[in-house]
Amino acid sequence: MEEMKDYLSSRMVINIGPAHPATHGTLRFIMELEGEKIIKCTPEIGYLHRAFEKSAEKGTYTQVIPYTDRLNYCSAMINNVGYVMAVEKLMKIEITERCKYIRVIISELSRIMDHLVCIGANAVDLGALTNFWYFFQKREEIYDVLEALCGARLTTSYTRIGGLMRDAGPEFITGVSNLLKSIPHAISDVDKLLTKNKIFYDRSRGVGVISGEDAVSYSFTGPCLRASGINYDVRKKMPYLGYENFDFEIPTDSAGDVYSRYIVRMEEMRQSLRIIEQAVKKLPAGPVNCDIPNVTLPPKEKVYNQMEALIRQFKIIIDGIKPEIGETYFAVEGANGELGFHIISDGTTNPYRVRVRPPCFPFLSAFPKMTEGAYIADAIATLGSLNIIAGELDR
Numbered sequence: 001m002e003e004m005k006d007y008l009s010s011r012m013v014i015n016i017g018p019a020h021p022a023t024h025g026t027l028r029f030i031m032e033l034e035g036e037k038i039i040k041c042t043p044e045i046g047y048l049h050r051a052f053e054k055s056a057e058k059g060t061y062t063q064v065i066p067y068t069d070r071l072n073y074c075s076a077m078i079n080n081v082g083y084v085m086a087v088e089k090l091m092k093i094e095i096t097e098r099c100k101y102i103r104v105i106i107s108e109l110s111r112i113m114d115h116l117v118c119i120g121a122n123a124v125d126l127g128a129l130t131n132f133w134y135f136f137q138k139r140e141e142i143y144d145v146l147e148a149l150c151g152a153r154l155t156t157s158y159t160r161i162g163g164l165m166r167d168a169g170p171e172f173i174t175g176v177s178n179l180l181k182s183i184p185h186a187i188s189d190v191d192k193l194l195t196k197n198k199i200f201y202d203r204s205r206g207v208g209v210i211s212g213e214d215a216v217s218y219s220f221t222g223p224c225l226r227a228s229g230i231n232y233d234v235r236k237k238m239p240y241l242g243y244e245n246f247d248f249e250i251p252t253d254s255a256g257d258v259y260s261r262y263i264v265r266m267e268e269m270r271q272s273l274r275i276i277e278q279a280v281k282k283l284p285a286g287p288v289n290c291d292i293p294n295v296t297l298p299p300k301e302k303v304y305n306q307m308e309a310l311i312r313q314f315k316i317i318i319d320g321i322k323p324e325i326g327e328t329y330f331a332v333e334g335a336n337g338e339l340g341f342h343i344i345s346d347g348t349t350n351p352y353r354v355r356v357r358p359p360c361f362p363f364l365s366a367f368p369k370m371t372e373g374a375y376i377a378d379a380i381a382t383l384g385s386l387n388i389i390a391g392e393l394d395r
Helices: 004-008 052-056 063-068 077-090 096-123 129-149 172-193 196-206 214-215 223-226 259-282 300-305 307-318 361-371 376-386 390-394
Strands: 012-016 028-035 038-043 326-335 338-345 353-357
Touching: 028 214, 028 376, 038 361, 038 376, 052 063, 063 077, 077 096, 096 129, 096 172, 096 353, 096 376, 129 172, 129 326, 172 259, 196 259, 196 376, 214 223, 214 353, 214 361, 223 259, 259 376, 300 307, 361 376, 361 390
Parallel strands: none
Antiparallel strands: 012 028, 028 038, 326 338, 338 353
């Protein structure tokens, strides 16, 4: 009998990931268990390390833009916007008003897409499959609009230093207007299915809790920080792209658990729709690219017909953009939180150093604290609510 007691009380070590559907990416957790209770959790990362920062130092400033798509690939356009704005700050470039408004629209569409994926996939982890289909349908519809804008769906590379790849035509505005009508219905449907659902509530309330104090200590930002009661949003604290001129609220909750993170993201999507609606109504006319000879390419019709424009394009393509010696840090409010780029220029066509501040890296640092003492099922629910994207985490 004593031997059986020792056997039942012995600890077991298991691996969750890196090849596991519940990890939502190439992550590995070494779990030490007593029964199903987690005694110790050790995260291991690096399975999707692409050396983004060193690769960025090997290419020109413009060639870095496609690399940013592969950070948080669920909201790639926000990465595009954040990087080029860091370079623009370094070079003291002032972009056009139309460019600002289009960047706001694509950033908020990307935020909605990201939250649709996060909530839908997290609900699947808890056994609620229907919500996934409601949300992924809208995600695909947003992809259709973005594809019409830039020709790509997942990895867009739409922004340019000093502007955009191309202007947004009437079909884009029509597509966005249709999304403003259809997305609220999907949010409402999932709200009715989940928010007061007894099973979902019991599986998420009081699970994966982190206090506001601890969230700040771990450098949380974004929805995960605001779900712990801390009202911090880069769009409000350090406004960019004219966000200070938009009317929107920053949703917060106080419990700091899986349920709070769900509530915050649901409301954030509604606020993003408010911002997009205002941006569409106020979208000014004019060019989307600033006219700076050593930065922005001339229009194609001029390249084909004017020698000066042909020489200008040739110089930019061959020589590349050359910021003056200096360094800068610029942050945007990514879908997961503060996404920052620190760039050092040595005066050449390639960045001397590039450093990314990925929003979800601190979340994984806090994951053991949030799960030790809980059960395996709770750890899966917690992980999904943190929305850790491996491309951004490992870089």
